[in-house]
Amino acid sequence: DTGVSQNPRHKITKRGQNVTFRCDPISEHNRLYWYRQTLGQGPEFLTYFQNEAQLEKSRLLSDRFSAERPKGSFSTLEIQRTEQGDSAMYLCASTLGTAGANVLTFGAGSRLTVL
Amino acid sequence: DQQVKQNSPSLSVQEGRISILNCDYTNSMFDYFLWYKKYPAEGPTFLISISSIKDKNEDGRFTVFLNKSAKHLSLHIVPSQPGDSAVYFCAAHARNTPLVFGKGTRLSVIA
Numbered sequence: 001d002t003g004v005s006q007n008p009r010h011k012i013t014k015r016g017q018n019v020t021f022r023c024d025p026i027s028e029h030n031r032l033y034w035y036r037q038t039l040g041q042g043p044e045f046l047t048y049f050q051n052e053a054q055l056e057k058s059r060l061l062s063d064r065f066s067a068e069r070p071k072g073s074f075s076t077l078e079i080q081r082t083e084q085g086d087s088a089m090y091l092c093a094s095t096l097g098t099a100g101a102n103v104l105t106f107g108a109g110s111r112l113t114v115l
Numbered sequence: 116d117q118q119v120k121q122n123s124p125s126l127s128v129q130e131g132r133i134s135i136l137n138c139d140y141t142n143s144m145f146d147y148f149l150w151y152k153k154y155p156a157e158g159p160t161f162l163i164s165i166s167s168i169k170d171k172n173e174d175g176r177f178t179v180f181l182n183k184s185a186k187h188l189s190l191h192i193v194p195s196q197p198g199d200s201a202v203y204f205c206a207a208h209a210r211n212t213p214l215v216f217g218k219g220t221r222l223s224v225i226a
Contacts, residue, residue, distance in 0.1 A: 041219075042219050043159065045213040045215070103161050104161070104214060106158030106159050109158055
């Protein structure tokens with residue numbers, strides 16, 4: 001088990017371009033989360049999936065953002081028409097979704113810089 | 116509306132002494148509280164958690180205390196080691212809701 005893998009680790013793009021991030025969770029984990037972290041802030045929840053179903057979306061997830069988890073395995077987060085305010089670290093996490101504390105295992109993140 | 120607050124952006128402690136990191140919350144529906152540690156260029160890693168029905172949980176050098184009436188929790192690290200230098204995030208969640216994080220406290224352990 002190699003943990004949660006995220007690609008690319010760093011993406012620099014020009015304003016207005018589209019970008020896509022990929023997350024490969026721990027294989028037996030059925031829940032997958034996307035968070036965003038900006039400088040000086042903690043991770044902020046964006047959305048999560050249980051298997052392939054997207055169960056909750058934050059109000060932070062504008063209509064330029066879309067996330068998918070087509071077969072309940074890997075997930076993609078796409079940002080269309082990027083803006084400078086989208087510059088952040090995008091963190092993916094997964095968990096088994098059992099009762100008790102929701103212990104998420106995070107990937108190393110994908111850093112987006114919008115010029 | 117910040118539900119989880121870490122009011123100290125940074126803390127500096129000498130090696131071997133106790134580190135105390137504090138966290139306050141506003142949502143009385145939170146069932147579980149967790150602490151994560153983050154090194155540069157890595158994702159947050161889980162450290163320790165506590166259920167709202169307990170007031171203390173200990174794991175080696177790390178102890179978390181929960182005071183529900185004050186809506187306050189703290190993480191104690193003793194003895195502190197240079198390798199503990201990192202950003203520590205307090206997080207909490209209610210049943211079947213996503214984790215909510217504080218802004219973090221940067222701990223520096225000085226040898």
